[in-house]
Amino acid sequence: MANNTIKKVCVIGAGTMGAGIAAQVANAGIPVLLLDILPKEGDNRNAVAEGAVAKMLKTEPAPFMGKRAAKLVETGNIEDHLGKVAECDWVVEAIIERLDIKQDLYAKLEAVRTPGTAVSSNTSTIPLAQLTDGRSDAFKQDFLITHFFNPPRYMRLIEIVAGPHSNAETVARVSDFVDRKLGKSVVDAEDSPGFIANRVGTFWIQASVNAAFDLGVTVEEADEIGGRPMGVPKTGIFGLIDLIGIDLMPHLMKSLTSTLPADDPYVKIARSEKLIEDMIETGYTGRKGLGGFYRINREGGGKVMESKDLKSGEYRAAARPGLVRGPAAKGDLGALIEAPGKVGAYAWAVLGPTLAYAASIVPEATKSVVGVDDAMKLGYNWKMGPFEMIDRIGAAKLREKLEASDIPVPAILQQVGDQTFYRIENGKRQYFGTDGAYHDVERAEGVLLLEDIKLASEPLMKNSSAALWDVGDGVVALEFTGKMNALDGEVMKLIQKAIPLVKSDYKALVVYNEGSNFSAGANLGLALFALNIAAWSEVEKSIRGGQDAYKALKYAPFPVVSAPFGLALGGGCEILLNSDAIQAHAETYTGLVETGVGIIPGWGGCGEMLSRWADNPRQPKGPMPAVSKVFEIVSTATVAKSAAEAKDVGFLRHTDQITMNRDRLLHDAKQRALAMVDGYEAPEKPEYRLPGPTGKAALDLAVDSFHKQGKATDHDVTVAGELAYVLSGGDTDMIDTVTEAQMLKLEVEAFMRLARNPKSQARVEHMLETGKPLRN
Structure with missing residues (x-):
């Protein structure tokens, strides 16, 4: 070519x-x-x-x-x-x-x-x-x-x-x-049977199933012991088999046993169970079939979760065993395999052979331990790779238990001795190689990870909810660090402190982190506490504090680029809207979802969305089209299901950029910020031409129609009414302009009216308890 x-x-x-x-x-x-x-x-x-x-x-x-x-x-x-x-x-x-x-x-x-x-x-x-x-x-x-x-x-x-x-x-x-x-x-x-992930993963699944049958462990017990405590998907082993399809198991077994040598450990443990054969034959192949190791029984209009009894083959009401406690429940693998009774017995019957098998395929299946760990974390969603697990347990302890169980100790596990497979040396992560030496974990060109930066530096600033890091070339990264990267007053304080630092000593700021999600929005737990004790002044203070911090970022004398991924909801979406540019991971799911908990966006999201839709060349001109479109998006708590879709909805501008590989997101966001430095000028403050009471009346009519059709609840009407009031500009006349400050004031007023409403408080509480919106 x-x-x-x-x-x-x-x-x-x-x-x-x-x-x-x-x-x-x-x-x-x-x-x-x-x-x-x-x-x-x-x-x-x-x-x-x-x-x-x-x-x-x-x-x-x-x-x-x-x-x-x-x-x-x-x-x-x-x-x-x-x-x-x-x-x-x-x-x-x-x-x-x-x-x-x-x-x-x-x-x-x-x-x-x-x-x-x-x-x-x-x-x-x-x-x-x-x-x-x-x-x-x-x-x-x-x-x-x-x-x-x-x-x-x-x-x-x-x-x-x-x-x-x-x-x-x-x-x-x-x-x-x-x-x-x-x-x-x-x-x-390497060109070996099953390659890496499926080779280890199939062994792990087989070992887990065998151990459950052999030790008399129930489906629920196996999934509790072999799920979260081991850092594997919360489905556990039987839940995972249901998800991928029980009928896939014999195919995986056949393909591997036909290509692996007869003395391979997988070939030795590969076996079928009559119960599983009967399930496949009768259509009980998991979620895609009539049911699997779990099923939902809907007889009599009910909805009962049932599990398969591995002895009788009958279904019974699923139980929550509650067997794993203490350090073992929190990921202490050493404690897990030493736990008394069936917990330790099952954990060891799974982990011991699986970790030994994973160690035995280096370098046959891949040249280094990093390849095995990456394959299992990326292909099977394990939180730790097998060699990272061995480090948690201790190589010497694992060898001792393997020998006591008559399980052959792989060469690389013998070779590592009392050392670990990973170590930090001179601010770099290193892995133990098959040559007996340690080597730096190399990153591809264009991959920049905060986890690597943290190994060699300390934060410029930090508090309980956020931190500020120097990521090189005059760029600073603002990292959220709370649970689910939820946003609170501490985040806003750090933003305000960061601005003079960046202005004085740096060129640009990137909003970025490496959690499971960019941000799930405001800290609802803190909000509910304030609502329950009627601390209205504190609630209003938090809303104004968020507005001040976000607008300080927007009008800072340097470029601000947000780099979202995963969930970027509510306040997590609003920080994107207040940024100069967005460099989004392709798998970004963003939206202003506040109406689901009975409130409206309060950190500038309403005005920013109006600006985006008023500037949209495909949108008809005039005050009402943009208002109607934003009202539709926000009142229905629309969430874009990708960064590409976020452009269509208006959460991202069409000039914003998308990164396909998550590991390249920080590098790309940093480069985007640096490209904006020369000649940078903060944006001008917007003014809005809004329809006022006549526009609100039109929006109210639309909501009333949905209410009469049963598509909107009574409180939906209340919340939508407050949103319509803000988006239409309050009591403004259509010939007047509304400033950004006036829009922010309208947001606060409407937010506080809803916050005082017991039905909104009930929605917040229900979301915290169940993770689902309350339809009241």
Whole structure:
């Protein structure tokens, strides 16, 4: 190829995985050709691929980040359109896991592809050497395995396997593309059965199931012991099997046992249970079937969670065992495996063999312990990788218990001795290598992580809810540190202190953190406490304090760039709206959701949204269109389900930028801020032309119609009325202008009226207790 860019991709195979890969390519703004076989019936020869796209547009969670992305998918069939592969720079094969069918396809591809076009298989079971058997040297040079995880949009892991003939430049080009454009974290794997994540993950699942049957542990007990205390998904093992499908278990077992040597530890523990075979045969395959190890019994109009009794095979009401207590419940793995009774017995029966197995596949499956840990954290959502778990337990303690249990101790676990697999040296994280030496954990170019910065520096400022970090080149990062990164008075205080520091000694500020979510909004717990004791002056003080802090950021004499990801709700959304620019991770879910808890946005969100929609070139001019649109968005607590969708809703400007890879977000936000430094001027304060009482009356009529239809509750009407009052400008006349200060004053007044309302207080309390909105 003349250059190293990938401008068009072909995906062959429109099943769940192939279609999902095509959708993620389209999400990146790259045209993609999706091909599949001819349909068994009907005249539409492209029906299979077209049907896959149509299905994805209705699927939740959505494979597409926005409906516009679907337009980038061109559909076709292998018989008529394989020649179009010549237009593509990368071909991804995601068809049935049968070697003969794959090899037949590769023979056809070799005849039509442009030399230099990368070809990869999404296989998770077939060795690369077998896949390319019989192909030319030129084909082998451009061939690799790219193993995505399902669903491709949301799972960050991709395992890449290069063969001995693979061209290093081709592999690097595909790796860079899936990293930067598709947002994946690349883990280099060796050409060994199951690669990394599925090899360890399948062993872990099998060991967990075996131990439950062997030790007489119930489904609920197994999930409690083997779930959160181990730092694996809260579903636990049986909940996870229900989620991925019980019928997948025999396929995984068959594929691995057929390719692994007979003396492999997985082959030795692989076994089927008659109970599970019967469940699959009768359609009890998990959430997608009639039920699984858990099911919801809706007989008699009820809704009872039931679990499968592993002895009798019958369903019974699910229990909450409450067996794991103390340090073990808080992630102390050493305490967990030493706990008395079935807790320690089950924990060890799972962790001991699993950690030993994970250690045994280095360097066979991947060259370093980092590859194993990254694969399990990214592919199976473990909070810690196996070697990080070993460090928690202690390598010496683990070896001792393995020997006592007659479990072979892997070479690298012997080699590490009394040391740890990870250490901090000179402000750098290092890992223990198979050569017996420690090596720095390397980051790809363009990856900047706050966790690395923290190893080598102290915060410039910090308090109980926020911290300020020097991230280099004159840029400071503001980090939220509270639970769920909730926002409170301490955050606002740090913002106010940060502004003179940045003005004096730095160039720009980035709002960023590395929690699970950017921010879930204001600290509702503190708010409810203030409401319960009728501390109205404190409530109003917190609202005004938030407004002052956010506007101080907005009008600071330096660029402010917010870098959201995950949830950015309520006050977390409002800080975005008050920033000069937003560099959003693609998976940002943002919205002004305050009406769900009986209040309205109080930190400037109303005015900022009005400005965005008044400036929207697609919006009709005049005072009412923008007001109506913002009212619709905020009153319904609309949440954009991606950064792309956030642009359509107006939470992001169309000039704001999107980062696909979460690990690149801070670097990209920093570069965006630095690009704005020269000639920077703070924005002018806006003035609004708003419709006043006549506009509010029109909005009230719309709400009243929803109320009469039963789509809005009594308190919805009250909350919407206050929102309408603010957005229409209060008692202003249509010929007057409303200043930003007046808008903020209206927000405070309406907020306080709602805060005093017992129904709003009930909504706040209900949200805190249940995590769900109260419809009162």
